[in-house]
Amino acid sequence: MRVGIIGLGNFGRFAAELLARDKDLEVIACDASDNGAPEGVKKVDLAEAASADAVVLCVPLAAYGEVLSKLKPLLKKETLVVDICSVKVEPNKQLRQYLEGHENLLVTHPMFGPQSAANGTAGHVLVVTDAVGQRAQDTVEYCEHKLGLNIMRMTNEEHDKAMADVHALTFFVARGLHKIGLSKSPFQAPSYEMLLDLVAFDEKHSEELFQTIEQGNPYAADARGQLLKALTDVHNSLATDKE
Numbered sequence: 001m002r003v004g005i006i007g008l009g010n011f012g013r014f015a016a017e018l019l020a021r022d023k024d025l026e027v028i029a030c031d032a033s034d035n036g037a038p039e040g041v042k043k044v045d046l047a048e049a050a051s052a053d054a055v056v057l058c059v060p061l062a063a064y065g066e067v068l069s070k071l072k073p074l075l076k077k078e079t080l081v082v083d084i085c086s087v088k089v090e091p092n093k094q095l096r097q098y099l100e101g102h103e104n105l106l107v108t109h110p111m112f113g114p115q116s117a118a119n120g121t122a123g124h125v126l127v128v129t130d131a132v133g134q135r136a137q138d139t140v141e142y143c144e145h146k147l148g149l150n151i152m153r154m155t156n157e158e159h160d161k162a163m164a165d166v167h168a169l170t171f172f173v174a175r176g177l178h179k180i181g182l183s184k185s186p187f188q189a190p191s192y193e194m195l196l197d198l199v200a201f202d203e204k205h206s207e208e209l210f211q212t213i214e215q216g217n218p219y220a221a222d223a224r225g226q227l228l229k230a231l232t233d234v235h236n237s238l239a240t241d242k243e
Contacts, residue, residue, distance in 0.1 A: 004052030012058030104133035122148030
């Protein structure tokens with residue numbers, strides 16, 4: 001079976017390397033940059049990548065429209081298209097818009113990445129919000145039994161509502177701490193080290209991922225607003241009797 005990876009960013013490269021270890025798979029990859037493909041992965045153009053049995057979209061949400069419009073005339077109806085975006089409502093909407101009636105679609109969110117799954121994928125969670133067609137069902141089974149992933153099924157809306165807190169708030173707080181220049185101190189309590197871990201977290205992920213999680217999730221703005229209001233209320237409550 002041939003698998004085409006579209007995009008060789010952090011997760012695309014990780015996915016390509018992971019799948020290339022399976023001797024039953026031939027992995028090819030397409031990327032607009034001049035970056036080379038990982039060992040065991042052949043770099044090809046978009047047309048050849050689209051000819052694979054399964055195509056995995058590893059591009060930022062902002063690029064979905066452009067990529068899907070180019071893919072549409074190149075895909076065979078039996079080709080499985082796999083979405084791995086960190087938000088789900090908007091990617092699913094665009095998949096349905098650009099690939100209307102496509103027979104094999106798998107909409108997922110891998111709750112792991114190159115750092116967290118550096119020692120293997122077993123035990124990590126793969127959220128599945130939609131699986132259309134037999135190839136999609138077979139791929140879910142492959143992920144569960146061959147990669148050892150725990151499959152969690154939910155709707156796109158349920159996913160994004162949960163991720164507004166789990167992801168959007170975490171990334172938002174981490175970016176804020178990074179922006180104020182939080183750094184190591186000679187008085188470094190364990191609780192302070194937790195804040196420094198968030199700063200390090202903000203430094204590790206790409207700006208495209210940050211924008212996807214904060215702007216691509218329809219529930220993220222409300223979550224950020226609630227946090228800002230709560231912090232303002234706490235701040236004001238501390239200042240009321242002191243000034």
